[in-house]
Amino acid sequence: MNTYMLNKQSCITGIFLLAIINLFAQPQTNNAELAKKYIVEANQEYKKNNFEKASELYRKAIETNYDNKKSTFNLGNSLYRENKYNEAIGQYEEWAAQISDKKEQAKAYHNTGNAYLQQKQYEKSIEAYKKSLRINPADEDTRYNLAYAQKMLKQEQQNNKNKDNKDNKDNKENQEQQDKNENKDKQNENKNQDNNKDKNGNKEQENKNNEEKKNEDKKQPMEGKISPEQAKQLLDALNNKEKELQLELNKNKTKPNQTKTDKDW
DSSP, rough: OHHHHHHHHHHHHHHHHHHHHHHHHHHHHHHHHHHHHHHHHHHHHHTTTHHHHHHHHHHHHHHHHHHHTHHHHHHHHHHHHOOOOHHHHHHHHHHHHOOOOHHHHHHHHHHHHHHHHHHHHHHHHHHHHHHHHHHTOOOOHHHHHHHHHHHHHHHHHHHHHHHHHHHHHHHHHHHHHHHHHHHHHHHHHHHHHHHHHHHHHHHHHHHHHHHHHHHHHHHHTTOOOOOHHHHHHHHHHHHHHHHHHHHHHHHHHHHHOOOOOOOOO
């Protein structure tokens, strides 16, 4: 009796555990099949250059939580084709961190370099290409891209240097012209001040001459006219002269004629 009951209980326990295993295994199988379905469709859209649709399907494959890291890399490529370079770089770096295959990591860094190169971020692209070559030194495509990025960086630096020199030259010429204009304005200002000073000096001298002439006019009578004082003095002189002349005449009348005349009989 006890043995029977024990066997029966064990059977029930086994059936229960099997049901639990099947319960968890079924979603996992469905997710794998669904992820594969999304990846197949995404690859087809990618080949048709429908990159936006392909990116959408790759994201759905990743969201199934199915362990298929290849979808991350493919999503990066699709985003790259959409010119969404920063998002693509994020996918490449995530993929490189997830996998252990060195050649696949080298591909991720190679594509990262390409994404930086498209944005003309030459220094970052050079660093990504170097990471790829450290892992896979035999990759001639990466080596070529590295040389190209280095060339573009050097050209950019030279252009910036030439631009800086040109800007400095223009700034210097502008400063010299500004100084020249300021000196010219200052000279004109000084000249105007000198002219104003000369005009003021001439005006002061003219006012002074006019004042002196006016004072002389006060002291001296105008031509053809005499002052009352001069007229009185002249009149007194004439009166005195006339008195002297009258006295002289009177004197001659009273004086006897002493001239002797020989009379001829």
